[in-house]
Amino acid sequence: MNPRISCWLFAISSLILTTTFTSAAYAAPNANASPGGGGTAGAAAAAQATADGAVTDAAAAQATADGAVTDAAAAAATADGAVTDAAAAQAGVNALESRLDDCIAGTTTGCQGADGQIGLTGPTGLQGPPGVDGITRDADICLLFNTLNGTYSLGLPVPNYCANYAVGDVGPAGGFVFYIDPEDSSHGLEAAPSDVGGYKSWGCTSTDVVGADETAVGTGKQNTADLVAAIGCTAFAAVSANDYSINGFDDWFLPSLGELNLIQQNLHLVGLGGFENTAYWSSSEFRVFHGWKQNFNDSTQALKPKNEILPVRPVRAF
Ligand SMILES: [Ca+2]
Numbered sequence: 001m002n003p004r005i006s007c008w009l010f011a012i013s014s015l016i017l018t019t020t021f022t023s024a025a026y027a028a029p030n031a032n033a034s035p036g037g038g039g040t041a042g043a044a045a046a047a048q049a050t051a052d053g054a055v056t057d058a059a060a061a062q063a064t065a066d067g068a069v070t071d072a073a074a075a076a077a078t079a080d081g082a083v084t085d086a087a088a089a090q091a092g093v094n095a096l097e098s099r100l101d102d103c104i105a106g107t108t109t110g111c112q113g114a115d116g117q118i119g120l121t122g123p124t125g126l127q128g129p130p131g132v133d134g135i136t137r138d139a140d141i142c143l144l145f146n147t148l149n150g151t152y153s154l155g156l157p158v159p160n161y162c163a164n165y166a167v168g169d170v171g172p173a174g175g176f177v178f179y180i181d182p183e184d185s186s187h188g189l190e191a192a193p194s195d196v197g198g199y200k201s202w203g204c205t206s207t208d209v210v211g212a213d214e215t216a217v218g219t220g221k222q223n224t225a226d227l228v229a230a231i232g233c234t235a236f237a238a239v240s241a242n243d244y245s246i247n248g249f250d251d252w253f254l255p256s257l258g259e260l261n262l263i264q265q266n267l268h269l270v271g272l273g274g275f276e277n278t279a280y281w282s283s284s285e286f287r288v289f290h291g292w293k294q295n296f297n298d299s300t301q302a303l304k305p306k307n308e309i310l311p312v313r314p315v316r317a318f
Pocket of ligand 1: 208287
């Protein structure tokens with residue numbers, strides 16, 4: 001080794017060792033530093049720094065507080081604005097109400113005028129499509145009797161008046177309904193509105209007409225046909241009933257004894273039909289010399305000689 005280099009290395013090594021030792025020699029006194037020394041100055045600086053930090057924090061807090069105050073002030077300003085707006089709106093309402101009162105009182109001008117006139121009528125709409133064909137009910141069309149003016153007309157059925165009858169109703173021909181078909185109230189028997197006029201003998205005295213012997217309800221029509229067809233005699237009561245015609249109906253006949261009984265019970269006893277309070281002829285024959293009669297005064301039935309006269313009330317079926 002170069003002696004000079006070796007000398008420098010030695011010097012450096014010594015210096016290092018010396019430095020190390022020196023540092024160790026000064027370390028002890030630092031551990032017990034007292035005020036006024038170099039350590040004291042450092043601590044003060046640190047404390048100053050801390051104080052500066054605290055000041056900085058306080059300033060930031062103050063700034064935040066200032067900000068909050070500013071926000072509160074802004075909110076207050078907004079609230080004040082809202083109050084102002086509400087006041088303005090109320091003032092507007094008050095003004096409108098005041099103006100309305102003036103308009104109603106007629107103390108101001110410029111108010112809304114009265115309603116205008118209704119406009120012209122619009123054009124007529126288009127015609128609708130044809131309706132569906134109705135159901136044909138010719139069988140139900142009947143003669144309607146107007147009790148107010150005594151006129152008749154053809155019309156559609158009216159409940160309890162035409163298609164659906166009840167005993168005592170005005171019948172299709174203007175008579176008095178005294179019997180209703182129990183299975184079909186549109187059918188029954190009606191008595192003519194009045195007698196044929198004048199008293200009649202039963203007729204065919206001393207002759208037992210072929211047929212004409214039934215007495216039940218529903219047999220008068222056939223009895224009458226038998227009597228009208230009688231050969232060699234005239235059954236006057238039955239013929240007069242058969243010839244009767246009113247309101248366009250000519251299908252009248254002399255009632256059987258049973259039918260005549262219903263007329264007396266269902267019409268005469270309740271004050272309908274304008275009957276005389278006496279006996280009426282039936283179309284029920286009893287052999288050669290008698291016919292059956294119904295006493296309208298006492299509701300009895302009895303035989304009466306064919307040559308005696310009694311009133312006749314025609315009936316018809318509908
Ligand atoms: Ca007979």
